[in-house]
Amino acid sequence: MNPSLDLLLIPIAYLIGSISFAVVVSKCMNLPDPHSYGSGNPGATNILRTGNKLAAALTFLGDALKGYVAVMLARVWLGDQSLTGAFGSWVLCGVALAVFLGHLFPVFRGFNGGKGVATACGILFGVNAILGVATLSTWVIVAVFLRYSSLAALASAIFGPIHFTFLFGFQPMGIVLLAISVLLIWRHRSNIQNLLNGTESRIGSKKSKA
Template structure:
């Protein structure tokens, strides 16, 4: 029964936009209207610097991690954890508190993965860091990590349900980055740390 309480709770938690909240607290421009117009940590970095971006990143990851950990605390099975994780992820993408216009979901997906299995989340994070360090392009790092994540989850958990949830998140992450993919192909994608 706990899962049916945790799924809507996870969605509502996911609907809290860390980027918008942090930007208001730091008196920064609305990330939905400035820079890349994406309410995520990378855009907050461009608009307001490292401190605001770090808080945004932790907030977005935390709202993916906490619901899954709660599900684990209630001894939820794999399908229940998958549903809770996806609810938090889709809350970020389509937040009820912000006219269903959310971010791309990278940090929230990372939080969900860390909840599924720490090793899978760390593998995805390591992939992002390596690609970002080499390319200095956040979107490319996110895309590579997204493609590899379902394989990490399958290898480390053996769970079809959790792997399926990771696959769904990967597909939506790729879809949400379609504009970035076009710019990457044109050689016009912004690099990490470049001011808006």
């Protein structure tokens, strides 16, 4: 492959990540703009506060698929199925980070995006299915038993890079996943404060308009 063409995968991944499925689903299903209620976050958990479970599920699926599709397209293009190979591996790392940054700072929405939980999940599944299942299982266990989506996301952010290192050892992608985890935790800083204060809303609860 032409290295110059390979690098184009990174801005393409960013543009894919910039598609806000919370906004798309809300418009298609005649729901309020997700920025206008609850936490104001364009994500599945906030969409769930409308009481529309289908809309929340479609939002999560769409945001996860864009992470998965961006990584898988890069892997197919680069022929990089084993996460090895110097240049290809670093381009793949760039794609993973770019699609995540696209979700956090979407060019189509004035760089005002979501927190990245679903997109990070899709990225992990794109990197390796076992890695995705292990990290998603962490989210599900915490969410089911404690009913805090934010706490489940934080636990997954911590364990995601650990799962990767356990499966693959020290690889460039592990550094990127660590960076994604740090960004995800940073985006949840208000949730962390709410958890400490005991004011964080549980899954399924509704909030008044922000």
